[in-house]
Amino acid sequence: MKIHSALSHHLAWVLLALLTVTAYAKDEPAPVSAKLANVRILATGGTIAGTGATSTTTVGYTAAKVGVEQLIEAVPALKQVANVTGEQVFQIASENMTDEYWLKLAKRVNTLLAQDDVDGIVITHGTDTLEETAYFLNLVVKSHKPVVLVGAMRPSTAMSADGPFNIYNSVVLAASPDSANKGVLVCLNDQINAARDVTKTNTTSLDTFRAPELGFLGYMQSNKPHFYRLPARKHTVDTEFDVSKLEALPKVDIVYGYANVTRTPVDALVAAGAKGIIHAGVGDGSIHNAVKPALIEARQKGVIVVRGSRVGNGIVARNGEANDDELDFVVSDTLNPQKARILLMLALTKTNQTSEIQRMFYTY
Numbered sequence: 001m002k003i004h005s006a007l008s009h010h011l012a013w014v015l016l017a018l019l020t021v022t023a024y025a026k027d028e029p030a031p032v033s034a035k036l037a038n039v040r041i042l043a044t045g046g047t048i049a050g051t052g053a054t055s056t057t058t059v060g061y062t063a064a065k066v067g068v069e070q071l072i073e074a075v076p077a078l079k080q081v082a083n084v085t086g087e088q089v090f091q092i093a094s095e096n097m098t099d100e101y102w103l104k105l106a107k108r109v110n111t112l113l114a115q116d117d118v119d120g121i122v123i124t125h126g127t128d129t130l131e132e133t134a135y136f137l138n139l140v141v142k143s144h145k146p147v148v149l150v151g152a153m154r155p156s157t158a159m160s161a162d163g164p165f166n167i168y169n170s171v172v173l174a175a176s177p178d179s180a181n182k183g184v185l186v187c188l189n190d191q192i193n194a195a196r197d198v199t200k201t202n203t204t205s206l207d208t209f210r211a212p213e214l215g216f217l218g219y220m221q222s223n224k225p226h227f228y229r230l231p232a233r234k235h236t237v238d239t240e241f242d243v244s245k246l247e248a249l250p251k252v253d254i255v256y257g258y259a260n261v262t263r264t265p266v267d268a269l270v271a272a273g274a275k276g277i278i279h280a281g282v283g284d285g286s287i288h289n290a291v292k293p294a295l296i297e298a299r300q301k302g303v304i305v306v307r308g309s310r311v312g313n314g315i316v317a318r319n320g321e322a323n324d325d326e327l328d329f330v331v332s333d334t335l336n337p338q339k340a341r342i343l344l345m346l347a348l349t350k351t352n353q354t355s356e357i358q359r360m361f362y363t364y
């Protein structure tokens, strides 16, 4: 009897040791599963890769510190939803975004999506210019495959950091066939937004990304996307823009309208070589009497002038608050100033005809 109990005792220890070793075995990369989609995560920095001094630090942390492999390792559940691989395209706080970074990212996305072994792409990104990168890619990605931008409002070191689950949802979204041909998507806080309409609406809150009046496309819930709307404007493969051979983008800047404004910013930007100016006007794109002469002179020098609005929602009506036909200005439709700038930059790679540029603002 004693031998039997000693043997079973020994076996129990062996079993426990085996279980312990298994539990602590480094997470071996999951075998590639033929039935799961292949999703590439392109990391660019931001809060989602940020670190703070304590678990309660949600302001005053350092963005763009954690690498793509660590971001992936922080979400072991990814292995159940896709074959995930990652690469660090660059590592910046996104307030420092540049045209060069955009061109590098866009070219990498198009190269990867042309590969049969890539089914979708997730881009981890700072939230400050996330809407701009999303809209830029919405106009230059040449694939029907899903491209999803994701960020976080709390750094990776924070208690209840939102990054890991945002990444999980974004990979599920990018792996879903339902996400194809919907343009570039933005996925945070369980919500799916369209690149054209989404904007950051709060400096610090988790639900900051909204399309205030046009609304988001749907929800992420129970490990899958639920779409309720589709983008109405052309995007990705249906645009006329191609950055594959571009090494730079035309210089386009923004001036802001407000009480007692002067013409100084407009004159300075024209002198600095701006090819286009977005006027973020008050109300329905109204221009102060002190500024209008500067914009007229800019136009006469060949600078394209787009009348936009600082308001954030609604259509800037052509020939409403200014005689655009006579002044040869373009109106921004419903694009906010920072997105109108992106469309004008790309438009200027194709034409400087204001009638053609206005068509583009009514198309994309």
Ligand code: DAS
Pocket (backbone or CB within 6 Å): 045, 046, 047, 048, 063, 092, 093, 094, 095, 125, 126, 127, 128, 129, 151, 152, 153
């Ligand atoms: N500085 C911000 C950025 O990188 C942090 C963030 O991602 O919110 O956009």
